[in-house]
Amino acid sequence: MGEALSSNGHPVSLVRHFAAILYDFLLLFTFLYFASFAVVIPFKIHPGHSLFIVYQGYLLVLSFIFFAWCWTHGGQTLGMRSWKFKVVGTDGAQVSWKTALVRFTVAIISWLPLGLGYFWVLFDAQSRTWHDIVSKTRLVRL
Numbered sequence: 001m002g003e004a005l006s007s008n009g010h011p012v013s014l015v016r017h018f019a020a021i022l023y024d025f026l027l028l029f030t031f032l033y034f035a036s037f038a039v040v041i042p043f044k045i046h047p048g049h050s051l052f053i054v055y056q057g058y059l060l061v062l063s064f065i066f067f068a069w070c071w072t073h074g075g076q077t078l079g080m081r082s083w084k085f086k087v088v089g090t091d092g093a094q095v096s097w098k099t100a101l102v103r104f105t106v107a108i109i110s111w112l113p114l115g116l117g118y119f120w121v122l123f124d125a126q127s128r129t130w131h132d133i134v135s136k137t138r139l140v141r142l
Helices: 012-044 052-072 078-082 097-111 116-122 130-136
Strands: 001-005 011-013 083-089 137-141
Touching: 011 012, 011 083, 011 137, 012 052, 012 078, 012 083, 052 097, 078 083, 097 116, 097 130, 116 130, 130 137
Parallel strands: none
Antiparallel strands: 001 011, 083 137
């Protein structure tokens, strides 16, 4: 229970999944930190600045591009590569940009109720997260 079965029968545990998320968070944070310099310094953006909401949208779009590019080009982020699993469509096909957008959007929503969308693997008969279910993807252990 709490493990997503891959096509070869080996599970991707919830712990492994969260470890990959931690790796990816650290990489994404560094990427966004440096990308922020391109707009924060020239425009002197700070909370309360008229462009602050645009800046937040910029960070969200960059985050999507980071994950979607990885998922559509080999199915792995650096964290997934480190923990030896990848994301594929339920039919085994590579993830499309449209599927990546759905997966990314629902993954964000999955965090809002205290991560329930991720812990859903403990309750789902096929051990899927909310974003796996909605985007018709699954994790495959390598």
